Amino acid sequence: MKIGLGLPINDPALLLTWAQRADVSPFTTLGLLDRLVYDNPEPLVTLAAIAGATSRIRVQTEVLIAPVYNTAVLAKQTATLDRISGGRFTLGIGIGGREDDCLAAGIDIRRRGRRLDEQMALLRRTWAGESYGEGVGPIGPTPATPGGPEVLFGGFAPAAIERVARWGDGFLGAALPPQFMDRLFRDVEQAWTKLARPGRPRLVAQANAALGTDAIAADARENIRSYYEFSGRADHVADGLLTTPAQIRNAVSAFTDIGADEVMLYCWSSDPDQIERLADVVF
Template sequence: MKIGLGLPIDDPALLLTWARRADAGPFSTLGLLDRLVFHNPEPLVTLAALAGATARIRVQTEVLIAPVHNTALLAKQTATLDRMSGGRFTLGIGVGGREDDCLAAGIDIRRRGRRLDEQMALLRRTWAGERYDESVGPIGPAPLTPGGPEVLFGGFTPAAIERVGRFGDGFLGAALPPQYLSGLFRDVEKVWEKYDCPGRPRLVAQVSVALGPRHTVDRARRNLLDYYEFSGRAAYMAEGLLTTPGQIRAAVADLAGIGADEVVLYCWAPDPDQVERLAEAVF
């Protein structure tokens, strides 16, 4: 099973250091979250820089809130990133849930699911080299990956699961214990069969971690509380932070047991020494 790293967001200047150290180690993926009304770096711009600073590790949005993005520009950006990274880009995608993000982007939060469905049809058509729509021609460049970059859907609703079969390559499940995430994984597999998709869906799990001295763990917990404040579940999310090698190894084993192809260890503190600590703990 592959192990990725989710990148901290509170000190973007350190992310090149994180990326180079992870690329030199055993990790498979660098993930980066997306929000509009927050202090996180813009993910596609940041991942492009990280792809240029690395040689083998994949880069992944985790997840991009597609409805707040312009669809034509998003098609061009993602194809460009896939091409310039040598096909190392995965588009983790979802609808988001923050009203202020939607207000800032000028979209109706009540239509974000329908908007994502419309966007995915346009993205797939554009990546295939077809006309963007009846009045607009093709938008290049062509992605390096045939048909476009790998797409993983994140979310917890039946609509999110359904999109995996309709548009995607797999599913990204975050912040759920294995016993609940297992049910979502099995639902994804059923939808995959329903749409007669080839092969099997890629199943990715995410857990929150902080490994290091007390100040690293405390900062990670504060960042978790800050990020999830809007949700009403901030305390629950902070309680789920894994802070010892034993906890992290056990979580990885449990997620492997429910069929995860990859586990992304999401790091909430900017201390880059965690790269080597996590490698030693997990590998």
């Protein structure tokens, strides 16, 4: 069973410490969330630094809000990150839901889904080394991964499930317990089969976790509430934080039982000792 870690965002200066300690642990992936109008580090810049400070562990956005990015620049950034990491990069991608992010980026929030579809066509073409568009040549560098980095779509709407089958390599489900994630996983598989995609989609589940003192758990819940304040579900998400070994083991087991290929334990407290605590619990 592959198990990854989601990196905390409240102290960017500690992230290289997290990365180096995780690189010598059994964890498989380091994930980093994205927002524009928020006090978080920019994920592609940060993951490039992390890729340079590590040699084994994969790096992943979960998820990058692609519509707020310039598409040509995003194609170049993601290809570069995949190349310099030696193919260790996974692009978790989605449409986001914050109006202020869209306002800051100068895009129409009502068109962000259509914009993502347009972006994926351009990204796939660019990563394959083809011309970016009429009158525009190819945009390099060539990714280390043939055809471009692995792409996982996040989201809950039917359109997000369809994008997995049309453009993606798999699905990243977050903030839902296993009994509800099960339905999403099956919907992804059905959409994949409907479009006659070969093989099967990779299924990744994310759960929020924090191990340590009561103060660490309280800090994690405060950070979750701040991040999800816009959604109206902040308290609900914070209440779902896994804080005991039994809760974490049970969640990993339940996600595995419904077909998850990897479980991401997202850490919301900046205490790097969580890496070893979590490793002792799940490995």
